Amino acid sequence: MVKIMYHNPLGNSNYDQVFLDATKAHARPGTEIHVTSLPPEDGAFEHIEYRSYEGRVTTGVMRAVRAAARADFDAFVIGCFYDTALHEARELSGDMIVVAPCMAACEIATSLANRFGVIIGRRKWANQMHGNIVEYGHGGRCTGLYHVELGVTEFQADHDETEKRLLAAGRRAVEEDYAEAIILGCTLEIGFHERLQDQLGVPVIDPSIAAFKRAEYAAALRRDCGWVPSRKWTCEAPPEEEMARVGGFDVNRPFGNHISGAA
Incomplete structure (x- = not known):
């Protein structure tokens, strides 16, 4: 069994059930799926078509990926074709795989x-x-x-x-x-x-199904082959003590909505 979080980087849950239904319809047996979205205070957008909107939600995506990694998810999907905050999220994801559409x-x-x-x-x-x-x-x-x-x-x-x-x-x-x-x-x-x-x-x-299936495959490789994300050189994560000193990475709630299901 692998555990995957599909994260909707919007501060509303309007599309969460759609994402859960789509991923469940294409998941392999035993895959545990969680769909989350940001709290409304992170930006109650219907979309993030503008870079300024992306900038507003990026902090929330980083907070969400840290919460997912601490909860031992195998993979985390960022649900936007802009691949919003992909590189930032990968720095903070530990051994968890991060995928974008x-x-x-x-x-x-x-x-x-x-x-x-x-x-x-x-x-x-x-x-x-x-x-x-x-x-x-x-x-x-x-x-x-x-x-x-x-x-x-x-x-x-x-x-x-x-x-x-x-x-x-x-x-x-x-x-x-x-x-x-x-x-x-x-x-x-x-x-x-x-x-x-x-x-x-x-x-x-x-793209939503592609990102989910790619995450599911990568999560299986992680478990079967021991292939975890690199944290060397350009993939280096920031020091935890420095992030704690700067502040802002773990404040406030990471999710506004959280639903789940299994294939």
Whole structure:
């Protein structure tokens, strides 16, 4: 059995049950899943599309990852395609593995195909997401980022219109730029990626599921092979005594909502 925390880096619980249902539907037998979100005082956002919003929640993500590591979780998932606070969280995670959706989805896409496209909501997202893809070493494999000009909350306003735009963007990527796989930078609902890949004829990767499955796999390797995260050189963690002196890392409650289930 492995124990995974999927953390929603928002100060509300609106999407928590959605994440729990999606992960339970794709979990291996025996995997224990916990879904958490930030307390409202850390920022009661509906989304963190803006870097300023990300900055506001980063402290909360660091607090959450420390709480998860102390509770002996095998892996921690940051539930945002921006991979918010991924590097900061890894410094503080001890022997616990930290995974984020963009990195995980790119790794999976490149194991299935040579070139992939990424469908994103708004043009606003492109610079940061493309920067992450390049940093992860996949810039030459990405055919492009295809925006549909919908924000996170707008995805749910009219499902038919959202699906129409996502399909059109996917067809541009596959038929014009020859993408061999598609990553959804934001998705519509559980199982939508399956409908889209049936129409496009290439693998379509849901980032939430990709991050969870990558965490589940890494957690199994951690237990079976003893492969724990490095804490050398660029992965070095800050000294505990220094963090205690500076303060702010362990103050306030780490979670606003916490639900769990098993596969």
